[in-house]
Amino acid sequence: xxxxxxxxxxxxxxxxxxxxxxxxxxxxxxxxxxxxxxxxxxxxxxxxxxxxxxxxxxxxxxxxxxxxxxxxxxxxxxxxxxxxxxxxxxxxxxxxxxxxxxxxxxxxxxxxxxxxxxxxxxxxxxxxxxxxxxxxxxxxxxxxxxxxxxxxxxxxxxxxxxxxxxxxxxxxxxxxxxxxxxxxxxxxxxxxxxxxxxx
Amino acid sequence: xxxxxxxxxxxxxxxxxxxxxxxxxxxxxxxxxxxxxxxxxxxxxxxxxxxxxxxxxxxxxxxxxxxxxxxxxxxxxxxxxxxxxxxxxxxxxxxxxxxxxxxxxxxxxxxxxxxxxxxxxxxxxxxxxxxxxxxxxxxxxxxxxxxxxxxxxxxxxxxxxxxxxxxxxxxxxxxxxxxxxxxxxxxxxxxxxxxxxxxxxxxxxxxxxxxxxxxxxxxxxxxxxxxxxxxxxxxxxxxxxxxxxxxxxxxxxxxxxxxxxxxxxxxxxxxxxxxxxxxxxxxxxxxxxxxxxxxxxxxxxxxxxxxxxxxxxxxxxxxxxxxxxxxxxxxxxxxxxxxxxxxxxxxxxxxxxxxxxxxxxxxxxxxxxxxxxxxxxxxxxxxxxxxxxxxxxxxxxxxxxxxxxxxxxxxxxxxxxxxxxxxxxxxxxxxxxxxxxxxxxxxxxxxxxxxxxxxxxxxxxxxxxxxxxxxxxxxxxxxxxxxxxxxxxxxxxxxxxxxxxxxxxxxxxxxxxxxxxxxxxxxxxxxxxxxxxxxxxxxxxxxxxxxxxxxxxxxxxxxxxxxxxxxxxxxxxxxxxxxxxxxxxxxxxxxxxxxxxxxxxxxxxxxxxxxxxxxxxxxxxxxxxxxxxxxxxxxxxxxxxxxxxxxxxxxxxxxxxxxxxxxxxxxxxxxxxxxxxxxxxxxxxxxxxxxxxxxxxxxxxxxxxxxxxxxxxxxxxxxxxxxxxxxxxxxxxxxxxxxxxxx
Numbered sequence: 002x003x004x005x006x007x008x009x010x011x012x013x014x015x016x017x018x019x020x021x022x023x024x025x026x027x028x029x030x031x032x033x034x035x036x037x038x039x040x041x042x043x044x045x046x047x048x049x050x051x052x053x054x055x056x057x058x059x060x061x062x063x064x065x066x067x068x069x070x071x072x073x074x075x076x077x078x079x080x081x082x083x084x085x086x087x088x089x090x091x092x093x094x095x096x097x098x099x100x101x102x103x104x105x106x107x108x109x110x111x112x113x114x115x116x117x118x119x120x121x122x123x124x125x126x127x128x129x130x131x132x133x134x135x136x137x138x139x140x141x142x143x144x145x146x147x148x149x150x151x152x153x154x155x156x157x158x159x160x161x162x163x164x165x166x167x168x169x170x171x172x173x174x175x176x177x178x179x180x181x182x183x184x185x186x187x188x189x190x191x192x193x194x195x196x197x198x199x200x
Numbered sequence: 201x202x203x204x205x206x207x208x209x210x211x212x213x214x215x216x217x218x219x220x221x222x223x224x225x226x227x228x229x230x231x232x233x234x235x236x237x238x239x240x241x242x243x244x245x246x247x248x249x250x251x252x253x254x255x256x257x258x259x260x261x262x263x264x265x266x267x268x269x270x271x272x273x274x275x276x277x278x279x280x281x282x283x284x285x286x287x288x289x290x291x292x293x294x295x296x297x298x299x300x301x302x303x304x305x306x307x308x309x310x311x312x313x314x315x316x317x318x319x320x321x322x323x324x325x326x327x328x329x330x331x332x333x334x335x336x337x338x339x340x341x342x343x344x345x346x347x348x349x350x351x352x353x354x355x356x357x358x359x360x361x362x363x364x365x366x367x368x369x370x371x372x373x374x375x376x377x378x379x380x381x382x383x384x385x386x387x388x389x390x391x392x393x394x395x396x397x398x399x400x401x402x403x404x405x406x407x408x409x410x411x412x413x414x415x416x417x418x419x420x421x422x423x424x425x426x427x428x429x430x431x432x433x434x435x436x437x438x439x440x441x442x443x444x445x446x447x448x449x450x451x452x453x454x455x456x457x458x459x460x461x462x463x464x465x466x467x468x469x470x471x472x473x474x475x476x477x478x479x480x481x482x483x484x485x486x487x488x489x490x491x492x493x494x495x496x497x498x499x500x501x502x503x504x505x506x507x508x509x510x511x512x513x514x515x516x517x518x519x520x521x522x523x524x525x526x527x528x529x530x531x532x533x534x535x536x537x538x539x540x541x542x543x544x545x546x547x548x549x550x551x552x553x554x555x556x557x558x559x560x561x562x563x564x565x566x567x568x569x570x571x572x573x574x575x576x577x578x579x580x581x582x583x584x585x586x587x588x589x590x591x592x593x594x595x596x597x598x599x600x601x602x603x604x605x606x607x608x609x610x611x612x613x614x615x616x617x618x619x620x621x622x623x624x625x626x627x628x629x630x631x632x633x634x635x636x637x638x639x640x641x642x643x644x645x646x647x648x649x650x651x652x653x654x655x656x657x658x659x660x661x662x663x664x665x666x667x668x669x670x671x672x673x674x675x676x677x678x679x680x681x682x683x684x685x686x687x688x689x690x691x692x693x694x695x696x697x698x699x700x701x702x703x704x705x706x707x708x709x710x711x712x713x714x715x716x717x718x719x720x721x722x723x724x725x726x727x728x729x730x731x732x733x734x735x736x737x738x739x740x741x742x743x744x745x746x747x748x749x750x751x752x753x754x755x756x757x758x759x760x761x762x763x764x765x766x767x768x769x770x771x772x773x774x775x776x777x778x779x780x781x782x783x784x785x786x787x788x789x790x791x792x793x794x795x796x797x798x799x800x801x802x803x804x805x806x807x808x809x810x811x812x813x814x815x816x817x818x819x820x821x822x823x824x825x826x827x828x829x830x831x832x833x834x835x836x837x838x839x840x841x842x843x844x845x846x847x848x849x850x851x852x853x854x855x856x857x858x859x860x861x862x863x864x865x866x867x868x869x870x871x872x873x874x875x876x877x878x879x880x881x882x883x884x885x886x887x888x889x890x891x892x893x894x895x896x897x898x899x900x901x902x903x904x905x906x907x908x909x910x911x912x913x914x915x916x917x918x919x920x921x922x923x924x925x926x927x928x929x930x931x932x933x934x935x936x937x938x939x940x941x942x943x
Contacts, residue, residue, distance in 0.1 A: 046908055050881045060889040063899060064907050070889035
């Protein structure tokens with residue numbers, strides 16, 4: 002079974018005016034060669050900025066608008082409370098018809114996240130007929146990040162990437178929290194160690 | 201006796217020889233005890249002093265001026281050269297002393313004489329006068345002196361020595377002396393060629409060029425490029441610089457060198473583009489080619505630029521010179537040109553002015569100025585504006601001027617539109633159109649009769665229409681063209697909204713004229729909303745209906761803050777008319793119809809108007825003695841001038857103070873302030889997710905903002921301002937040059 006958050010299917014319509022997206026195509030097209038992706042990402046960024054979700058933030062990492070860095074804070078009342086996680090998002094050229102590639106940059110101890118930060122989540126896999134994933138073009142960056150944030154508090158133990166974590170989650174929450182804190186590194190700390198690179 | 205005489209005669213020469221020898225020995229001793237260098241110097245100084253005095257006295261400048269060359273001769277006989285030779289100074293020491301004296305003379309005193317003043321009357325160079333003087337008068341003096349020193353008359357200066365050594369040294373010093381005041385010449389007398397020719401003779405050499413450029417740059421930097429000089433002044437001197445240095449060096453190498461610092465400085469001034477654009481629009485040329493500039497504009501524009509822009513040709517000067525293999529006039533680039541020297545495509549002042557900025561920045565700025573200008577223009581043909589756009593098209597990339605062209609087209613379309621939709625509030629029933637209206641509705645490129653009739657079908661029958669059409673149109677191949685006869689101007693072509701207010705007795709049928717702008721292409725404009733006077737609001741509604749009935753799909757959104765109104769006031773003792781008053785002022789004065797005495801707050805509330813607009817309107821009407829304050833804070837209409845007992849400041853009452861016009865285009869600054877919260881969110885998010893960043897650079901905050909947010913058109917300064925605001929709220933922290941998210 003996979004995690005599915007029907008509430009996440011919010012409309013990704015933008016608040017930008019037509020003038021903005023028309024202009025943006027010219028300026029940023031050279032970085033990707035695909036104006037539609039740029040347009041879409043620009044409007045997503047605009048809606049993220051104008052109606053921010055608490056605990057989530059994301060921003061393009063460089064002049065290439067298809068690579069973003071994101072920050073989420075761990076949900077309260079879970080072992081991840083008060084922790085900050087860094088992620089990278091990389092959008093394919095046919096976005097939003099294919100999901101972005103999302104990785105944790107912060108080490109996470111979680112049943113559905115592996116040692117190199119890959120995430121097992123149905124909406125991050127290509128959806129459609131004959132495919133097991135649940136990605137859909139109506140999803141957007143903010144819904145993806147929200148899903149990942151929820152995943153932290155509600156792991157899907159049926160298909161774990163980290164079997165030990167899955168077992169521990171069900172048996173011993175105290176021990177689980179210890180492991181989480183042992184693995185976790187705050188972004189500032191990682192920066193000092195030169196580990197956090199993002200894109 | 202005879203013997204004695206003979207003896208004496210024999211002794212006499214011997215004695216004098218002895219005396220000579222003793223004297224010579226004495227001189228030799230004296231000469232050898234004093235260092236010869238000092239001796240030369242002192243001797244040289246003495247000769248110099250003497251010659252200087254002599255030069256000051258000799259000759260009459262008037263005579264020299266009449267004779268066209270300086271005749272101030274010097275006489276070597278007056279100097280004790282023979283005696284010098286006699287005492288043994290005739291050799292190297294005397295010659296060197298003479299050389300020192302002449303050198304000193306040529307480095308100043310000889311050039312300062314009245315004969316070599318700048319010839320402003322004839323614009324002729326005087327350098328050649330000096331040339332002549334050194335070659336003939338001075339050389340002669342030198343020859344005589346040396347001959348007197350050496351005692352023979354063999355010494356003479358050949359032509360080479362006269363020109364190459366003497367005249368060149370004099371010419372060089374002379375030009376350097378002129379160069380010391382070059383800034384003054386450029387600033388005050390750019391057209392007076394006298395002084396410049398003198399410099400030009402010298403600056404023909406490479407060494408001279410470098411010297412003149414260096415001296416000019418230093419003078420410009422100390423005297424012009426500082427906060428005390430206004431941008432208009434710098435711009436007008438810049439045009440002078442272009443003019444003067446092109447004169448000095450037609451290839452433009454010198455200009456390239458000296459213009460650099462001024463250009464860089466001008467780029468840092470915020471108002472430069474604005475002034476240039478305003479200057480381009482200021483001048484009008486009438487049929488005889490005489491340039492007219494409004495006096496009121498003179499302190500806002502650069503006069504020279506205005507004149508040059510009006511004179512410049514519209515021909516497309518942007519030729520790809522390097523690609524033209526048949527260009528027989530092609531010349532290689534000058535040897536002393538800098539690495540980024542470009543042969544000017546067309547080298548008039550307009551090109552240099554346009555070249556000051558990045559074309560895109562310039563177009564952006566000029567769009568703003570032009571928009572402001574178009575909204576206020578009263579000329580229905582938009583001659584000046586069209587000319588400017590054509591000028592820009594010929595000089596800049598025409599494809600980037602799309603917005604400007606659309607703006608111009610909007611204005612022209614509005615003129616036709618208003619001719620077609622002429623609304624007077626008095627129109628009760630639909631009247632058949634006048635022939636003039638049908639003519640006005642016809643586009644220049646022709647139209648079919650069926651197409652044209654559609655516009656009038658609700659107003660007249662087709663047969664009637666065809667008859668009328670034949671009167672005003674020519675038919676060619678099914679298309680009708682307007683006849684080129686002059687019809688009396690349509691009353692609706694007034695560039696204002698007429699409205700009668702207050703006592704409402706003069707004209708209760710205001711007429712309206714609407715300019716329809718394509719919002720995408722126009723810069724952002726003021727969008728203050730407020731209630732218009734009832735009569736105008738009705739007109740607006742009517743216009744909307746007519747506009748839609750003409751088959752227009754476009755949605756109209758009124759910008760009331762940009763409207764201008766002609767207000768006629770009939771007060772008890774006087775009638776007043778104010779032309780082109782901003783609409784908010786009309787709304788405010790209209791409000792007094794219902795409420796005789798109101799306060800500013802009540803007005804703001806009743807009209808839904810912003811406080812500063814209310815204050816502006818009240819200040820305007822009070823200054824024009826239409827309103828007064830019966831009690832402080834409340835306003836009432838001044839029906840009779842004697843009603844105001846003058847308890848307010850009388851000086852304020854006597855002279856209507858000029859009220860600063862509120863610009864209709866939103867300035868960059870206001871745009872920044874309005875969008876600051878959004879920009880700040882972007883920056884805070886960027887720093888939180890992307891880590892610490894610097895303001896500038898490829899991956900700096902400014903360029904990132906520009907990339908992700910096309911509406912962010914600002915530079916590093918503005919970014920810093922935003923960052924400082926964020927820092928003030930504790931959202932970001934600064935580490936040296938880098939900024940990071942706080943916490």
